[in-house]
Amino acid sequence: MTGMTEVNADLVGRVFSGTPPYVVSAVKIAEFAEAVGARSPLHHDTAAARAAGHADVIAPVTFAVVIAQRAEAEYIDSPEAGIDFSRVVHANESFTAHRPIVAGDRLHTAVHVDSVTERAGIAMVGTRCEITDDGGATVVSVSSTLAVRGADA
Protein backbone atom coordinates (compact mmCIF):
# COMPACT_ATOMS: atom_id res chain seq x y z
CA MET A 1 0.00 0.00 0.00
CA THR A 2 1.26 3.45 -0.84
CA GLY A 3 -0.27 6.70 0.34
CA MET A 4 -0.33 10.06 -1.33
CA THR A 5 2.32 12.53 -0.25
CA GLU A 6 1.35 15.87 1.25
CA VAL A 7 3.08 17.81 -1.55
CA ASN A 8 0.87 20.67 -2.69
CA ALA A 9 0.45 20.66 -6.48
CA ASP A 10 -1.45 23.96 -6.29
CA LEU A 11 1.91 25.75 -5.99
CA VAL A 12 2.92 24.84 -9.56
CA GLY A 13 3.52 28.11 -11.37
CA ARG A 14 4.37 29.97 -8.16
CA VAL A 15 7.61 31.97 -8.03
CA PHE A 16 9.51 32.50 -4.77
CA SER A 17 11.93 35.42 -4.85
CA GLY A 18 12.18 36.52 -1.22
CA THR A 19 15.72 35.29 -0.57
CA PRO A 20 18.16 38.18 -0.08
CA PRO A 21 20.82 38.68 -2.78
CA TYR A 22 23.92 36.46 -2.68
CA VAL A 23 27.24 38.31 -2.90
CA VAL A 24 29.92 36.08 -4.43
CA SER A 25 33.37 36.17 -2.83
CA ALA A 26 36.70 34.97 -4.19
CA VAL A 27 37.26 33.09 -0.94
CA LYS A 28 33.99 31.14 -1.32
CA ILE A 29 34.80 30.31 -4.95
CA ALA A 30 38.24 29.01 -3.93
CA GLU A 31 36.74 26.94 -1.09
CA PHE A 32 34.15 25.41 -3.38
CA ALA A 33 36.68 24.74 -6.14
CA GLU A 34 38.95 23.02 -3.62
CA ALA A 35 36.01 20.91 -2.36
CA VAL A 36 35.12 19.60 -5.83
CA GLY A 37 38.73 19.30 -7.03
CA ALA A 38 38.51 22.03 -9.67
CA ARG A 39 42.14 22.99 -10.27
CA SER A 40 41.87 25.63 -13.00
CA PRO A 41 43.74 28.78 -11.95
CA LEU A 42 40.69 30.74 -13.12
CA HIS A 43 39.01 29.65 -9.85
CA HIS A 44 41.98 30.41 -7.61
CA ASP A 45 44.11 33.19 -9.06
CA THR A 46 42.71 36.66 -9.77
CA ALA A 47 45.61 37.55 -12.05
CA ALA A 48 45.05 34.42 -14.17
CA ALA A 49 41.31 35.13 -14.36
CA ARG A 50 41.97 38.74 -15.43
CA ALA A 51 44.46 37.58 -18.05
CA ALA A 52 41.65 35.39 -19.45
CA GLY A 53 39.33 38.40 -19.70
CA HIS A 54 37.30 38.03 -16.48
CA ALA A 55 36.87 40.77 -13.88
CA ASP A 56 37.98 38.36 -11.11
CA VAL A 57 38.05 34.62 -10.36
CA ILE A 58 35.15 32.62 -11.84
CA ALA A 59 33.11 29.91 -10.12
CA PRO A 60 33.19 26.19 -10.98
CA VAL A 61 30.33 24.88 -13.11
CA THR A 62 28.22 23.55 -10.20
CA PHE A 63 28.82 26.48 -7.81
CA ALA A 64 25.36 27.91 -8.54
CA VAL A 65 23.88 25.10 -6.44
CA VAL A 66 25.06 26.98 -3.34
CA ILE A 67 22.92 29.95 -4.35
CA ALA A 68 20.04 27.86 -5.68
CA GLN A 69 19.63 25.62 -2.60
CA ARG A 70 19.62 28.63 -0.31
CA ALA A 71 16.76 30.15 -2.33
CA GLU A 72 14.87 26.85 -2.79
CA ALA A 73 14.57 26.67 0.99
CA GLU A 74 12.04 29.50 0.85
CA TYR A 75 9.74 27.17 -1.12
CA ILE A 76 10.68 23.81 0.43
CA ASP A 77 10.42 25.06 4.02
CA SER A 78 7.15 26.92 3.48
CA PRO A 79 4.33 25.07 5.29
CA GLU A 80 2.02 25.29 2.27
CA ALA A 81 4.54 23.36 0.11
CA GLY A 82 3.82 20.22 2.12
CA ILE A 83 7.34 18.87 1.70
CA ASP A 84 8.80 16.73 4.50
CA PHE A 85 12.52 17.27 3.91
CA SER A 86 13.44 14.07 5.79
CA ARG A 87 11.68 12.18 2.96
CA VAL A 88 13.43 14.00 0.14
CA VAL A 89 15.95 12.49 -2.25
CA HIS A 90 17.69 14.55 -4.94
CA ALA A 91 16.74 13.01 -8.30
CA ASN A 92 18.42 15.22 -10.86
CA GLU A 93 20.13 18.55 -11.37
CA SER A 94 21.21 20.63 -14.33
CA PHE A 95 22.91 23.95 -14.97
CA THR A 96 22.71 26.19 -18.03
CA ALA A 97 25.29 28.96 -17.95
CA HIS A 98 24.61 32.28 -19.67
CA ARG A 99 27.85 33.76 -18.37
CA PRO A 100 30.31 32.69 -15.66
CA ILE A 101 29.66 33.63 -12.04
CA VAL A 102 32.43 36.08 -11.08
CA ALA A 103 33.66 37.12 -7.64
CA GLY A 104 31.96 40.39 -6.76
CA ASP A 105 28.65 39.44 -8.41
CA ARG A 106 25.51 40.29 -6.45
CA LEU A 107 22.99 37.66 -7.54
CA HIS A 108 19.23 37.41 -7.23
CA THR A 109 17.31 34.14 -7.41
CA ALA A 110 13.73 33.49 -8.47
CA VAL A 111 12.61 29.94 -7.65
CA HIS A 112 9.98 28.71 -10.12
CA VAL A 113 7.88 25.71 -9.09
CA ASP A 114 7.63 24.06 -12.52
CA SER A 115 6.02 20.71 -11.80
CA VAL A 116 4.62 18.39 -9.15
CA THR A 117 3.73 14.91 -10.34
CA GLU A 118 2.76 12.05 -8.10
CA ARG A 119 2.98 8.36 -8.85
CA ALA A 120 3.07 5.30 -6.61
CA GLY A 121 3.35 7.39 -3.46
CA ILE A 122 6.33 9.42 -4.66
CA ALA A 123 6.00 13.07 -5.65
CA MET A 124 8.50 14.43 -8.16
CA VAL A 125 8.96 18.15 -7.58
CA GLY A 126 10.62 20.13 -10.38
CA THR A 127 12.04 23.57 -9.62
CA ARG A 128 13.99 26.04 -11.72
CA CYS A 129 16.11 28.81 -10.22
CA GLU A 130 16.69 31.76 -12.49
CA ILE A 131 19.75 33.55 -11.14
CA THR A 132 20.21 37.12 -12.35
CA ASP A 133 22.71 39.90 -11.74
CA ASP A 134 22.09 43.45 -10.54
CA GLY A 135 21.44 44.49 -14.14
CA GLY A 136 18.66 41.91 -14.45
CA ALA A 137 20.57 39.71 -16.91
CA THR A 138 20.33 35.94 -16.43
CA VAL A 139 23.61 34.46 -15.25
CA VAL A 140 22.68 30.80 -14.82
CA SER A 141 19.55 28.64 -14.73
CA VAL A 142 19.49 25.73 -12.27
CA SER A 143 16.89 22.98 -12.69
CA SER A 144 16.38 20.44 -9.96
CA THR A 145 14.05 17.54 -9.31
CA LEU A 146 13.37 16.25 -5.82
CA ALA A 147 11.69 12.92 -5.12
CA VAL A 148 9.49 13.10 -2.00
CA ARG A 149 8.36 9.79 -0.51
CA GLY A 150 4.91 9.53 1.01
CA ALA A 151 4.41 8.23 4.53
CA ASP A 152 4.01 4.61 3.34
CA ALA A 153 6.36 4.61 0.37
Added chain:
Amino acid sequence: MSALTADAGVGTELFSVTRSVDRATLVRYAGASGDFNPIHWNERFALEVGLPGVIAHGMLTMGVAGSALTDWLGDPTDVLSYGVRFTRPVPVPDPGAAELLIVATIGAVDADAGTARVDLRVSVEDKTVLGKAQAQVRLH
Protein backbone atom coordinates in the same frame (compact mmCIF):
# COMPACT_ATOMS: atom_id res chain seq x y z
CA MET B 1 44.89 22.47 -22.44
CA SER B 2 42.67 20.13 -24.43
CA ALA B 3 39.93 22.36 -25.89
CA LEU B 4 37.56 20.38 -28.08
CA THR B 5 37.83 21.01 -31.82
CA ALA B 6 35.21 20.64 -34.53
CA ASP B 7 36.86 17.52 -35.95
CA ALA B 8 36.17 15.65 -32.70
CA GLY B 9 34.56 12.31 -33.54
CA VAL B 10 31.49 10.86 -31.85
CA GLY B 11 32.52 8.02 -29.57
CA THR B 12 36.03 9.37 -28.98
CA GLU B 13 37.16 8.84 -25.39
CA LEU B 14 38.53 12.13 -24.05
CA PHE B 15 39.88 10.98 -20.69
CA SER B 16 39.56 8.44 -17.92
CA VAL B 17 40.51 9.53 -14.40
CA THR B 18 39.90 8.42 -10.83
CA ARG B 19 39.13 10.73 -7.93
CA SER B 20 39.14 9.67 -4.27
CA VAL B 21 36.33 10.78 -1.96
CA ASP B 22 36.87 10.21 1.75
CA ARG B 23 35.12 11.49 4.88
CA ALA B 24 37.31 14.60 4.93
CA THR B 25 36.18 15.36 1.36
CA LEU B 26 32.56 15.21 2.55
CA VAL B 27 33.18 17.56 5.47
CA ARG B 28 34.99 19.98 3.18
CA TYR B 29 32.11 19.90 0.66
CA ALA B 30 29.52 20.34 3.40
CA GLY B 31 31.26 23.49 4.56
CA ALA B 32 31.88 24.85 1.07
CA SER B 33 28.32 24.20 -0.14
CA GLY B 34 26.32 24.79 3.03
CA ASP B 35 24.70 21.32 2.73
CA PHE B 36 24.92 19.95 6.28
CA ASN B 37 22.50 17.03 5.90
CA PRO B 38 23.79 14.55 8.55
CA ILE B 39 23.56 11.57 6.14
CA HIS B 40 26.80 12.98 4.71
CA TRP B 41 28.80 13.03 7.95
CA ASN B 42 26.99 11.18 10.78
CA GLU B 43 27.26 7.37 10.54
CA ARG B 44 24.71 6.75 13.29
CA PHE B 45 22.15 9.01 11.63
CA ALA B 46 22.75 7.50 8.18
CA LEU B 47 22.22 3.96 9.51
CA GLU B 48 19.08 5.03 11.38
CA VAL B 49 17.46 6.27 8.15
CA GLY B 50 18.25 3.00 6.38
CA LEU B 51 21.37 3.90 4.43
CA PRO B 52 24.39 1.56 4.31
CA GLY B 53 26.39 4.29 6.08
CA VAL B 54 27.53 7.82 5.35
CA ILE B 55 27.03 8.64 1.66
CA ALA B 56 28.51 11.36 -0.53
CA HIS B 57 26.45 14.40 -1.48
CA GLY B 58 25.08 13.79 -4.98
CA MET B 59 26.17 17.32 -5.79
CA LEU B 60 29.73 16.48 -4.68
CA THR B 61 29.86 13.55 -7.12
CA MET B 62 28.42 15.79 -9.84
CA GLY B 63 30.90 18.54 -8.96
CA VAL B 64 33.94 16.24 -8.96
CA ALA B 65 32.98 14.83 -12.37
CA GLY B 66 32.41 18.36 -13.68
CA SER B 67 35.81 19.43 -12.39
CA ALA B 68 37.48 16.51 -14.15
CA LEU B 69 35.91 17.76 -17.37
CA THR B 70 36.72 21.45 -16.91
CA ASP B 71 40.30 20.68 -15.85
CA TRP B 72 40.71 18.59 -19.01
CA LEU B 73 39.19 21.31 -21.20
CA GLY B 74 41.39 24.00 -19.65
CA ASP B 75 38.77 26.77 -19.89
CA PRO B 76 35.86 26.11 -17.48
CA THR B 77 33.63 28.51 -19.46
CA ASP B 78 33.66 26.04 -22.38
CA VAL B 79 30.98 24.09 -20.46
CA LEU B 80 27.69 25.68 -21.53
CA SER B 81 25.38 23.32 -19.64
CA TYR B 82 25.74 20.25 -17.45
CA GLY B 83 23.13 17.89 -16.06
CA VAL B 84 22.94 14.55 -14.24
CA ARG B 85 20.53 12.10 -12.67
CA PHE B 86 21.42 10.71 -9.26
CA THR B 87 20.88 6.99 -9.73
CA ARG B 88 22.85 5.29 -6.94
CA PRO B 89 24.18 6.51 -3.59
CA VAL B 90 27.97 6.53 -3.06
CA PRO B 91 28.84 5.09 0.37
CA VAL B 92 32.07 6.53 1.75
CA PRO B 93 33.90 4.11 4.05
CA ASP B 94 35.90 5.02 7.14
CA PRO B 95 38.74 4.27 7.06
CA GLY B 96 39.25 4.38 3.31
CA ALA B 97 37.71 6.20 0.38
CA ALA B 98 35.28 5.76 -2.47
CA GLU B 99 37.14 5.75 -5.77
CA LEU B 100 35.18 7.50 -8.52
CA LEU B 101 36.08 6.42 -12.05
CA ILE B 102 35.18 9.19 -14.50
CA VAL B 103 35.26 8.44 -18.22
CA ALA B 104 34.36 11.13 -20.76
CA THR B 105 33.38 10.42 -24.36
CA ILE B 106 31.94 12.53 -27.16
CA GLY B 107 28.24 11.71 -27.47
CA ALA B 108 27.28 14.09 -30.28
CA VAL B 109 28.73 16.93 -32.32
CA ASP B 110 26.76 19.89 -33.67
CA ALA B 111 29.29 21.60 -35.92
CA ASP B 112 26.81 24.30 -36.98
CA ALA B 113 26.11 25.29 -33.37
CA GLY B 114 29.80 24.91 -32.52
CA THR B 115 29.06 22.53 -29.65
CA ALA B 116 29.55 18.93 -28.67
CA ARG B 117 27.81 16.77 -26.09
CA VAL B 118 30.26 15.11 -23.72
CA ASP B 119 28.93 12.04 -21.91
CA LEU B 120 30.43 11.32 -18.49
CA ARG B 121 30.32 7.80 -17.11
CA VAL B 122 30.88 7.94 -13.37
CA SER B 123 31.20 4.66 -11.50
CA VAL B 124 32.31 3.22 -8.18
CA GLU B 125 33.45 -0.43 -8.18
CA ASP B 126 32.01 -0.89 -11.69
CA LYS B 127 28.57 0.42 -10.70
CA THR B 128 27.35 3.59 -12.39
CA VAL B 129 26.35 6.25 -9.84
CA LEU B 130 25.20 9.07 -12.15
CA GLY B 131 22.75 8.63 -15.00
CA LYS B 132 22.63 10.67 -18.19
CA ALA B 133 25.56 12.80 -17.05
CA GLN B 134 26.00 15.10 -20.03
CA ALA B 135 27.64 18.44 -20.73
CA GLN B 136 27.26 20.73 -23.73
CA VAL B 137 30.75 21.98 -24.54
CA ARG B 138 31.93 24.74 -26.86
CA LEU B 139 34.05 23.65 -29.84
CA HIS B 140 37.13 25.61 -30.88
